[in-house]
Amino acid sequence: MTEEILSSRTDAATRLTPGAPPSRPTALVTGASRGLGLALARALAADGWQLIITARGAPGLEEAARQTGATALAGDVADPEHLARLAQAASELGGLDLLVNNAGGLGAVPLPSLAAYPLDTLTDLLRTNVVAPLALIQATIRGLRERRGAVINISSDAAVEAYEGWGGYGLTKAALDQLSHVLAVEEPDLAVWWVDPGEMRTRMLVDALGEQEAASASDPEAVAPFLVDLIKRRPASGRVTR
Numbered sequence: 001m002t003e004e005i006l007s008s009r010t011d012a013a014t015r016l017t018p019g020a021p022p023s024r025p026t027a028l029v030t031g032a033s034r035g036l037g038l039a040l041a042r043a044l045a046a047d048g049w050q051l052i053i054t055a056r057g058a059p060g061l062e063e064a065a066r067q068t069g070a071t072a073l074a075g076d077v078a079d080p081e082h083l084a085r086l087a088q089a090a091s092e093l094g095g096l097d098l099l100v101n102n103a104g105g106l107g108a109v110p111l112p113s114l115a116a117y118p119l120d121t122l123t124d125l126l127r128t129n130v131v132a133p134l135a136l137i138q139a140t141i142r143g144l145r146e147r148r149g150a151v152i153n154i155s156s157d158a159a160v161e162a163y164e165g166w167g168g169y170g171l172t173k174a175a176l177d178q179l180s181h182v183l184a185v186e187e188p189d190l191a192v193w194w195v196d197p198g199e200m201r202t203r204m205l206v207d208a209l210g211e212q213e214a215a216s217a218s219d220p221e222a223v224a225p226f227l228v229d230l231i232k233r234r235p236a237s238g239r240v241t242r
């Protein structure tokens with residue numbers, strides 16, 4: 001039943017409220033100025049979604065807005081005032097059908113061992129990668145519940161594998177996974193997916209591994225259709241690996 005409701009909206013890219021003219025479904029995508037977030041925003045826009053996008057750097061975000069027709073709000077997802085502005089924008093568009101917590105940081109670079117991990121950096125990373133996604137969920141959950149919407153939290157294989165140097169980043173993604181898992185149980189009317197998108201050729205991977213090693217990873221433009229398909233199929237909540 002839940003599956004049919006969102007599918008009917010997304011397949012036709014319309015939000016169907018009885019008695020009201022059809023309107024486009026609405027998604028908020030964080031970290032949409034480049035990499036996976038930009039690729040997903042472009043794919044959703046092509047599919048007829050109305051978008052709110054955010055990232056800290058205004059120039060990249062403005063270009064993304066030009067390409068997608070999105071409402072763009074520049075700021076840091078770890079800033080409560082910025083989160084309030086995003087929630088207000090979502091509310092003004094009638095609530096969200098989809099929240100994508102994609103914005104994320106890598107933490108200390110070069111990747112240090114846990115024994116040497118700078119704790120201030122780790123605390124900041126937890127704010128960006130864990131607390132901010134939860135804060136956005138809390139701030140938009142009313143509309144998501146009303147629309148029986150979906151939440152995608154972008155995770156990583158570093159959440160479940162023990163790669164040397166990836167402990168700081170990986171523990172934030174493990175926390176995001178567990179947050180998602182419990183949310184899925186507590187909010188049975190929502191679809192909640194925590195998604196490992198696989199290695200992608202983005203600035204984050206270049207920062208971590210260098211240009212040469214990152215060059216063989218997937219193009220995020222090739223990963224975005226996997227997420228759009230996930231949204232359309234609306235499987236049960238759970239961890240998803242590309």
Ligand SMILES: NC(=O)c1ccc[n+]([C@@H]2O[C@H](COP(=O)([O-])OP(=O)(O)OC[C@H]3O[C@@H](n4cnc5c(N)ncnc54)[C@H](OP(=O)(O)O)[C@@H]3O)[C@@H](O)[C@H]2O)c1
Pocket residue numbers: 030031032033034035036037054055056057058060075076077078101102103104105128154155156157196197198199200201202203204205217220
């Ligand atoms: N690339 C990979 O191989 C890989 C693998 C597994 C998972 N992931 C995950 O995929 C997601 C997207 O990463 P990506 O590879 O596409 O990286 P990316 O190219 O570096 O893009 C990150 C995006 O997030 C934004 N962002 C970062 N920190 C932010 C903050 N505090 N507030 C608002 N926006 C912020 C960035 O813009 P600004 O810097 O201008 O804010 C940018 O738009 C992340 O969650 C990452 O952990 C990536």
